[in-house]
Amino acid sequence: MAAEGIRSHSGDEDNAIERITENLAAHYEPFGWHHWPHSPWFSYQFRRGLGESQEGGGAVSEIFQAASRIDPTSEESWHVEWDRIAERNFQRATTAEATGHIRTAMNCFMRAADYFRQAEFFLLPDDPRRLATFTKMEASSHGYLRHLNPPGEILEIPYENGATLPAYFVRAPFPIEKLPVLICMGGLDSIKDEMWFMQAHGCLQRGISVLMIDGPGQGGALRRQHLTNRPDTEVPIGYCIDYLETRADVDIDRIAVCGSSLGGYYAARAGCYEHRLAACISHGAVFAITDMWGNAAEDHGLATHIKWVFGCDSMKSSMEKARSFTLDGHLENMKCPYLVMHGGHDVLTVSQAQKVYDYGISKGVDCTLRLLQAEETGAEHCQHDNPTIGQEILADWLADRFGIDQRKLLKLSNHPLL
Numbered sequence: 001m002a003a004e005g006i007r008s009h010s011g012d013e014d015n016a017i018e019r020i021t022e023n024l025a026a027h028y029e030p031f032g033w034h035h036w037p038h039s040p041w042f043s044y045q046f047r048r049g050l051g052e053s054q055e056g057g058g059a060v061s062e063i064f065q066a067a068s069r070i071d072p073t074s075e076e077s078w079h080v081e082w083d084r085i086a087e088r089n090f091q092r093a094t095t096a097e098a099t100g101h102i103r104t105a106m107n108c109f110m111r112a113a114d115y116f117r118q119a120e121f122f123l124l125p126d127d128p129r130r131l132a133t134f135t136k137m138e139a140s141s142h143g144y145l146r147h148l149n150p151p152g153e154i155l156e157i158p159y160e161n162g163a164t165l166p167a168y169f170v171r172a173p174f175p176i177e178k179l180p181v182l183i184c185m186g187g188l189d190s191i192k193d194e195m196w197f198m199q200a201h202g203c204l205q206r207g208i209s210v211l212m213i214d215g216p217g218q219g220g221a222l223r224r225q226h227l228t229n230r231p232d233t234e235v236p237i238g239y240c241i242d243y244l245e246t247r248a249d250v251d252i253d254r255i256a257v258c259g260s261s262l263g264g265y266y267a268a269r270a271g272c273y274e275h276r277l278a279a280c281i282s283h284g285a286v287f288a289i290t291d292m293w294g295n296a297a298e299d300h301g302l303a304t305h306i307k308w309v310f311g312c313d314s315m316k317s318s319m320e321k322a323r324s325f326t327l328d329g330h331l332e333n334m335k336c337p338y339l340v341m342h343g344g345h346d347v348l349t350v351s352q353a354q355k356v357y358d359y360g361i362s363k364g365v366d367c368t369l370r371l372l373q374a375e376e377t378g379a380e381h382c383q384h385d386n387p388t389i390g391q392e393i394l395a396d397w398l399a400d401r402f403g404i405d406q407r408k409l410l411k412l413s414n415h416p417l418l
Contacts, residue, residue: 002368014292017044017301017347030345030374032385039072041301044347048384049082049118052197055387056107057114062089066115075122083133086115090136093143102147109143113193116140121189125308131223138220141168141193149173157213157243163227165236166220167213168192171249172204174413180254180278180402183240184212187262187284189305190382191219198382199258199283202391206399207409209250213240215266217309228311231324237270241277254278254402256336258394260382261348262286264340265325268356272333279401281339281394284346284382285353288326292349294319327356332363339397341390344371345379368397 021029021037028034033050036043050063062085069084071077093108116137123130145152150171156164172179182203184195192212200210214221215236217229230236237257244250256279259267264282271280286292296303296315303315312318338360342353353371360367370393372378383390399406 014349014351015347016345017041031343031347031380032377035067036072040347042070042072042078044381044384045078045118045121047380049114051380051384051387052114052194055197055201055391056110057194057197058111062111062115078122079119079129079133082115082119086112086119086136086140089115090140093140097143106144106147109140110196113137113140113144114197117191117194124304134220134223137193141196145170155243157239159227159236159239163221163225165213165215165239166192166224167211167240169209169211169247170200170204171209172207174207174409176207176412178249178251179207179209180251180256180404181209181211181244182398183237183244183255183257184210185215185257185259185263185266186218187260187264187266188217188302188309190260190263193219195260198260198387199391199394202388202395203398206395206406207404208395208398208402211240211244217311222309226311229309229325231269231326232273233266234270234273237274237277241274252276256280256398256401258283258398260284262289264356265289265327268327268334268338269325269330271336271338272327272330275335277336279337279339279398280334281341281398282356283341283390283394284348285340285342285356286325286327286349287352287355287359288328289322290319290326291352291355293322327359331356331360331365334360334365337366337368337401339368339370339394341370341383341394341397342372343379343381343383344373346381348381370397 017040024037026035032047034043035046053060053063066081066085069081089108089112093105097105116133120130120133153169155167155169157167159165184199192214195212200212203210216227221227241255244255245252257267257270257277258281260283264284265286267280268282271277298315306318310318310321340353340357357367357369377386378389
């Protein structure tokens, strides 16, 4: 049990994203680059895209080019400018692929995927462009995945009542018969296609295969099948493990789950009751949803998305449903090692990480808390300002729990990932 990077904090640091900084010029904050201080939700999403560029999700000049054209008061402007650079990269990718320039195609497909994710973000759920843009994002991801060695697999994992959970399986590129696996998932708005930039890449480099999923309330499960979220996330994760147990290339004794943002709750709840899991990671911790949003009104920056994900027609009814999304009375059932990794200047919440850790320790759970601080960077929500350090920390922690000798591993492969 360990706690690193702890600093004193209080609940008044939560929901810092709503605050307008005194400095209204673009500048650097402890949580990273703050591009439009008078429009903090746009700045947060921009910071997210900018950070993911270092994991292949964009080019810095293109991202700032888009920003130079965005009106930070206009969600339509946001869509148009991100879509512009997404389409440019998608066209470059298809041309490069047709001419045999496969590495260029892969790079462009990966950038297009993250740009399309940004272009989709602020569109209303019933805007026909939302699903169309999401579909282009998936097509971009598929373009990248098919050229991996071994190729990534596009899956529909059997779920309940004939529904499926959209997923990508990528085997780590090492000549070992059975490899450990991390089930990667997002949270309120992050999706399987973004997991490469937040969790998956680092694990693949360390000999851990990945299953990137859209669970209920996420990605394609929400957009195409209208599956809203549920508190008992051990159920959908159980279906994912059922699938992994059918694969001959998976070490079923070394399966873990990681959830980012609200997925920090989803992963932890699954770890409480799905005891086939060998490890659990909250990449951004949530003890109880109502701790964060219980008093949020219709003017909350994510109100539209919250209502969509919860399948409710108001913030009030969403928060009534949210009362069941708590680790209180559940976390004590976790039997596997548990990492809580959180930004020390997370603009959504800092106190939740400490609350999860303290509760887990009090109940005898094998918890590790890692709070990242401003000087090392990665102090933003889900390390959006520096996702690489986030991946390094979570993947090394998991590799250690799985007993992976990274020196020995890297000597085995003729095809190191990237």
